[in-house]
Every structure is written in structure tokens, then in C-alpha cells.
Amino acid sequence: MATKRKVGNLLGLAVLCYLLQRPMHPYELSRTLRDNDDVRSIKFTHGSLYMVVGQLERAGFVAALQTSRDGARPERTVYALTDAGRAELGDWLRDLVGDPKHEYPQFVAALSLVAALPPDEVRTLLAQRLTRLAEQRAEILGILDAATAQGVPGLFLIEEEYRLALLDAEVSFVESFRDRITDPHNDWSALWADFHASRQPPGGGQS
Numbered sequence: 001m002a003t004k005r006k007v008g009n010l011l012g013l014a015v016l017c018y019l020l021q022r023p024m025h026p027y028e029l030s031r032t033l034r035d036n037d038d039v040r041s042i043k044f045t046h047g048s049l050y051m052v053v054g055q056l057e058r059a060g061f062v063a064a065l066q067t068s069r070d071g072a073r074p075e076r077t078v079y080a081l082t083d084a085g086r087a088e089l090g091d092w093l094r095d096l097v098g099d100p101k102h103e104y105p106q107f108v109a110a111l112s113l114v115a116a117l118p119p120d121e122v123r124t125l126l127a128q129r130l131t132r133l134a135e136q137r138a139e140i141l142g143i144l145d146a147a148t149a150q151g152v153p154g155l156f157l158i159e160e161e162y163r164l165a166l167l168d169a170e171v172s173f174v175e176s177f178r179d180r181i182t183d184p185h186n187d188w189s190a191l192w193a194d195f196h197a198s199r200q201p202p203g204g205g206q207s
Contacts, residue, residue, distance in 0.1 A: 023080040061085030
């Protein structure tokens, strides 16, 4: 059973992780998230980051250390991880790593409804998807090569390796599905084509 957390936004988990290193103010957290390219994994804006930091403070996971002002700039409050926050960080990460969660990817939703499109059009769209996947794969390989050349330890690239593995699996599936659409040996390609040819459900629409 999924744990009901006081702060469920994954941005909160990232904040706890970086505050484990040292106390920071939200602006510094934002810069650190961007410098480490976490925007590829976690969506956030300046406003959403401040909101999550506030939620973590109310939950007792972070605490304000000091507030300062530099000239005419707005006040900046430095936050530190509390003992409760350190415990929450460990528990949250263990939960995410050890227990698969049911997610709702958009491509899976599209596949569940794909019969509403004509099979020939779907083959064209799948070919288009394969082109996009190849571009994404090249981008990730570029990131890995550049980071490795800069001496970044492999541990800090593991999420990119995971993305690459998912892309490879998706490419294999999409290629197989594309080929099966016109395979005369399966039991659904003819029904699918006939449905769109006649605009009637298989069997003539009789109940």
C-alpha cells in the first residue's frame, strides 16, 4: 500500500536531497537543480519551488536558519534539513526504489485506444515516433559522452542510462507493433482494417 506523505511532490524529495549536502536558500536550490539538469527528471518553476519549501517547513522536514537581504534584493531565507526531514528522505527514497508504482504514461493510454485510428495511419505515426525516439536516444548518448569526458562519476548518470534503456525497449516494441499491423497471421489486423473500411464494428454492428 502506498505511503501517504505529508509532502508528495517529487520536487520536495529533490529539495531534501540537496539540503542533505548543506543548508541553502530557495534561489540556490533552484540554481543547483538546474546546474545538475534535474529539470529532465522533475518539473518545477521558481514559484513551485518556494511552495514546496513552505510545505516541507510546515511538515517539520526543513527549518529556517537565517534570513538576510543583499542590498535591494528580496530577503533570502536559508533552510536546513531537520532530523525528521532526514528520516523522511530515507524512507521516501526506499519506497520509490523498492516498490514499483502504477503510473499512467500517455503512450500506454494511446495504445489502449489506438484502434480508433485506421491501421495505415497508425503505421505512419509509429514510423514518425521511431524518428523522434532516435533523436531522443542521440541526445541522451550525447549527454552521457559529454559528462563522461568531464569526469562525472557513473553514479550521477544512472538516470540517463535508465532513460536510454527505456527508449531501447520502446523502440523494440514500436518496431514490432508496426510490423504486426499488416501481418496476415495475427487475428486482428484484418478486423481492424475492415472496421475502418466500412465504418462499422466487426460483425456488422449487431448486438
